[in-house]
Amino acid sequence: MTMQADVKLDTLGYFCPMPIIMTSKKIKELTLGQVLEVVSDDEGIKKDMPAWCETTGHHLMGMEEEQATSGRIYKAFVKKTK
């Protein structure tokens, strides 16, 4: 089952810490309960996004990984909780 997001954030091509910084800025534009999909090709996001969610308190609904022609792509679904 693929997850549904309200807003999508493309961070393709950016290395740490940019995806997390872009996420923290973007999530402010969402309303409570909305889901943000963060797309990244930086493998570090697999660990960094759960750590960011744990610290900030936003809910990480899940992560997906897929193989694209250019390489692996990671998708994180974050629900705004505060």
Next chain:
Amino acid sequence: MTTTQMDPAVALADLQTAKPDRVTIVLLSGDLDRAMAAFIIATGAAAMGMKVTMFFTFWGLNTIRRKGATSSAKDWLRRMFGFLNKGGAESLPLSRFHFGGVGTRMMQQVMKQNKMPGVPELMETAMDLGVKFIACTTTMGLMGITKDTLIDGIDQFAGVTTYLAEAKHGSVNLFI
């Protein structure tokens, strides 16, 4: 003589009530690689909702100096030092492989190709995210670095006790 009210660097009431995770980073180095590490940690921590304070001392002051700024110190010795010690976030050298600027330019090119922000961009992001910048007044004095030669947006000009007052409440304290 007029007396102006100054905000204390550390509001004790703030520290006691809300206790967010606090990070302090001392940046002593003026090397590109070390400055990048410092700003990456600072922006990452700020993005995680942590309260971040950066102290710039010695060569680290070069990251917050205006590009091409020299010195307006009173005595010639410090003025000369300020002149010889070139500052500016865009012109920091690599700690290794600088090779008279060639190595550093190559690194900057690689960074640009990989969408990696440089020190000036990281610094701007840090400011946007509310990272507090403190310039060490002692080393500013020693090195002939005057306030007017620093970039805008420096929150405080202070010394070691300000750093310690913040650091003792920090869960992460780094010296780079």
